[in-house]
Amino acid sequence: MLYEVDKDCILVQNRSEFNIEHILECGQVFCYGKEDDKYLVFPQDKYAEVIEYKDGYKLLTKDTDYFIDFFDLNTSYSKIKEELAKQEIMKKPIEFGYGIRILKQDLFETLISFIISANNNIKRIKLILNNLRKNLSKDGKSFPTYEELLSCNEEFFEKMGAGYRAGYLYKVLRQVTREDLSAFASLPTKELRQKLISLSGVGPKVADCVMLFGYNRFDVFPVDTWIQKMYNMFFSPLDNREKISQNLIEQFGSLSGYAQQYLFYYQRSYLGKLD
DNA sequence: GGCCAGGTATGGT
DNA sequence: ACCATACATGGC
Numbered sequence: 001m002l003y004e005v006d007k008d009c010i011l012v013q014n015r016s017e018f019n020i021e022h023i024l025e026c027g028q029v030f031c032y033g034k035e036d037d038k039y040l041v042f043p044q045d046k047y048a049e050v051i052e053y054k055d056g057y058k059l060l061t062k063d064t065d066y067f068i069d070f071f072d073l074n075t076s077y078s079k080i081k082e083e084l085a086k087q088e089i090m091k092k093p094i095e096f097g098y099g100i101r102i103l104k105q106d107l108f109e110t111l112i113s114f115i116i117s118a119n120n121n122i123k124r125i126k127l128i129l130n131n132l133r134k135n136l137s138k139d140g141k142s143f144p145t146y147e148e149l150l151s152c153n154e155e156f157f158e159k160m161g162a163g164y165r166a167g168y169l170y171k172v173l174r175q176v177t178r179e180d181l182s183a184f185a186s187l188p189t190k191e192l193r194q195k196l197i198s199l200s201g202v203g204p205k206v207a208d209c210v211m212l213f214g215y216n217r218f219d220v221f222p223v224d225t226w227i228q229k230m231y232n233m234f235f236s237p238l239d240n241r242e243k244i245s246q247n248l249i250e251q252f253g254s255l256s257g258y259a260q261q262y263l264f265y266y267q268r269s270y271l272g273k274l275d
Numbered sequence: 276g277g278c279c280a281g282g283t284a285t286g287g288t
Numbered sequence: 289a290c291c292a293t294a295c296a297t298g299g300c
Binding site for chain 3: 277278279280282283284285286287288
């Protein structure tokens with residue numbers, strides 16, 4: 001897509017390719033907030049403010065290169081959407097979430113975030129993650145480092161509000177390092193999935209989310225409660241989420257990850273309540 | 276007060 | 289390989 005870089009500013013002028021509300025609120029990411037009419041984005045130790053400007057946005061940040069990659073600005077979505085829209089079920093979701101982009105998020109932050117997301121709601125997921133930032137990182141704003149998280153006991157994670165996921169966090173930090181996660185990137189999707197599922201607190205759904213939002217594998221289809229509801233409205237109902245995921249991957253192939261995100265956002269916005 | 280939230284672990288057949 | 293259940297917490 002088209003964008004310009006000035007000093008400490010990225011200029012994006014096409015909302016059909018970039019809509020900050022759709023990108024951040026579509027459920028793929030938790031490190032953001034809204035203040036008046038601007039969005040704040042704070043992955044890892046980075047920071048950007050996104051404000052409306054003309055037909056698009058100004059992204060104000062000292063880390064322009066980081067956010068060009070984070071927002072995957074060099075990928076064009078017009079062909080992806082065109083291809084997906086050939087399937088009737090995708091037409092309205094694409095129209096609705098027109099400016100969605102799949103982010104390229106940090107593996108470690110994504111893993112921790114989606115372990116916390118299990119059987120939880122987005123508001124509380126963000127609260128727990130913000131508690132971790134506030135209490136563990138040096139500046140109280142950055143996502144904690146691996147070492148900072150490794151130094152915590154289970155009780156601490158409970159105090160942060162993690163509930164019964166506290167034990168998962170404590171364990172998973174002793175199962176993989178940042179370096180391990182990076183090394184996994186060379187594995188084919190099937191083996192990567194098995195590797196992730198072997199980790200504490202990681203089942204099929206969390207593994208699929210980490211693969212999509214961290215490893216940017218698009219031949220996966222995370223199935224949560226919303227996708228399951230959607231599936232059972234349009235197809236012959238199944239209660240086996242693995243089977244649902246397989247069927248949807250069969251239908252959408254290498255564009256599964258994109259399809260999932262449009263469908264999830266549409267489903268959650270219409271049937272559910274956005275906080 | 277029961278149900279639900281971007282489910283997973285565990286123990287039973 | 290499939291199923292049932294427990295699991296913290298907070299909003300509605």
